[in-house]
Amino acid sequence: MVASLSDLPIRDDLRGLTPYGAPQKKVRIALNVNENTHPIPEAVATDIVKALAEAVLGVNRYPDREFTTLRQSLAGYLGHGLTAENIWAANGSNEVLQQILQAFGGPGRSVLGFPPTYSMHSIIAAGTGTRWVAGERDEGFEISPQTAVQWIERTTPDLVFFCSPNNPTGTPLSLETIAAAYDATNGIVVVDEAYAEFAPSELPTALTLLEGRERLIVSRTMSKAFAFAGARLGYLAADPAVADALRLVRLPYHLSALTQAAAVAALAHSTEMLAMVDDIKAQRDRLLVELPKLGYPAWPSWSNFVLFGGVADPHAVFEELLDHEIIIRDLSIPHHLRVTAGTEAETTAFLEAMAGLGPIGAIDRIGA
Numbered sequence: 001m002v003a004s005l006s007d008l009p010i011r012d013d014l015r016g017l018t019p020y021g022a023p024q025k026k027v028r029i030a031l032n033v034n035e036n037t038h039p040i041p042e043a044v045a046t047d048i049v050k051a052l053a054e055a056v057l058g059v060n061r062y063p064d065r066e067f068t069t070l071r072q073s074l075a076g077y078l079g080h081g082l083t084a085e086n087i088w089a090a091n092g093s094n095e096v097l098q099q100i101l102q103a104f105g106g107p108g109r110s111v112l113g114f115p116p117t118y119s120m121h122s123i124i125a126a127g128t129g130t131r132w133v134a135g136e137r138d139e140g141f142e143i144s145p146q147t148a149v150q151w152i153e154r155t156t157p158d159l160v161f162f163c164s165p166n167n168p169t170g171t172p173l174s175l176e177t178i179a180a181a182y183d184a185t186n187g188i189v190v191v192d193e194a195y196a197e198f199a200p201s202e203l204p205t206a207l208t209l210l211e212g213r214e215r216l217i218v219s220r221t222m223s224k225a226f227a228f229a230g231a232r233l234g235y236l237a238a239d240p241a242v243a244d245a246l247r248l249v250r251l252p253y254h255l256s257a258l259t260q261a262a263a264v265a266a267l268a269h270s271t272e273m274l275a276m277v278d279d280i281k282a283q284r285d286r287l288l289v290e291l292p293k294l295g296y297p298a299w300p301s302w303s304n305f306v307l308f309g310g311v312a313d314p315h316a317v318f319e320e321l322l323d324h325e326i327i328i329r330d331l332s333i334p335h336h337l338r339v340t341a342g343t344e345a346e347t348t349a350f351l352e353a354m355a356g357l358g359p360i361g362a363i364d365r366i367g368a
C-alpha cells in the first residue's frame with residue numbers, strides 16, 4: 001500500500017511544491033553543486049579524527065549548547081574584530097537561514113530576494129511559511145542601490161536576502177547596495193556570503209558593514225572554500241542580539257559534539273584547508289577564458305563556478321556530459337548551464353567534452 005503526498009493532510013501552503021533537487025549521481029567528475037573538489041589534506045584529516053575520538057568518549061552527555069569553543073574559532077577565522085558573541089552556527093548555512101526565517105519571518109511575513117539566486121532561499125521561505133517576494137535584477141544580473149531600494153519601497157518586506165557573490169550567476173554585490181538596502185528597511189538584511197573566499201581577496205566583504213547595523217546578518221559556510229560540505233557547518237556574523245533571537249527557535253543541542261569537534265579541529269588548520277582556493281580560482285578563470293572560445297559566453301564570476309550561455313540544448317548537453325561521467329548543473333535558465341571549477345584535470349575533461357559537442361552544443365559554433 002503506497003499513499004501519495006496528496007493523500008496526506010499536509011499544510012495547504014506546501015501542496016504542489018517541489019523539494020530541493022540537485023541530482024546526486026555517483027559520477028567520476030562532479031561539478032554540479034559547487035563543492036571544493038579537492039579532498040582535505042591527510043594530515044588535517046588525522047587531526048580531525050583525533051579530535052573526534054576524544055569527543056566520542058563524551059557523547060553520553062549533551063554537547064555544549066552554546067558551542068563556545070567553535071564560536072571562538074569561527075570569530076578568529078573571520079577576523080574583522082569579531083568575537084564569539086557575534087557568531088552563531090548550525091548544521092550548514094541552510095539551517096542558519098532557516099533559523100533566521102523562523103525568528104524574523106514566518107506566517108504573515110515576507111522575504112524579498114532577487115532571482116536567479118540560490119534556490120534554497122525561496123524553499124526555506126516556503127518551509128517556514130514566509131512569503132517569498134521575487135525582485136528583479138538589473139542588466140548583467142547586477143543589483144544597483146536604486147534597484148534594491150525601489151524593490152524594498154514597493155514591497156516592504158520583513159527581510160531582504162542577498163547572495164554575494166550570487167549563486168548561480170557568480171555576480172558580486174556592491175557594499176553600496178547592501179548599505180542602501182539596510183537604510184531603506186526596518187527589517188533584517190541577510191547577505192549570504194557562501195563563496196566569499198573565492199572573491200578577490202583585496203575587496204571588502206559585508207562583514208565590514210556590521211558595525212552599527214544590528215539588523216544586518218552575514219552568513220558563511222564551511223561547505224565551499226573550506227572543503228567541509230559533508231560535515232555540515234554554516235555560521236553567521238551579526239550583532240549579539242541576533243544570536244539571542246535565534247536561541248528562541250533553534251532546537252536545543254542542535255550542533256552535535258562530533259560536529260563541533262570536527263569543525264574546531266578543521267579551523268585550527270584553516271591555512272591548509274584553504275590551500276586549494278587559489279588553484280580553484282585559477283581553474284575558474286580558465287573556464288572564463290576557454291568557454292567563450294568554444295562559443296559559450298560566460299558571465300563574470302567571483303565564486304568557484306561559472307554560468308555560461310550560448311547553449312543550443314542545455315538538457316541534451318547535460319545528458320551528453322553524463323555519458324562522459326561528468327555532471328554539471330542545468331538550472332532551467334534558457335540556453336545556460338553552470339559548472340563548478342574542479343581540479344585542473346577535471347576542468348580539462350569538462351572543456352574537452354564541451355569542445356566535442358555536436359549541434360546540441362554552441363548556438364554559434366566557432367568555425368562551424
Ligand SMILES: *Cc1c(COP(=O)(O)O)cnc(C)c1O
Binds near residue numbers: 163
Ligand atoms: C552552497 C551554498 C550554501 C551552503 O549551504 P550549506 O548548508 O552551508 O552547505 C549557502 N548559500 C549558497 C548561496 C550556496 O550556494
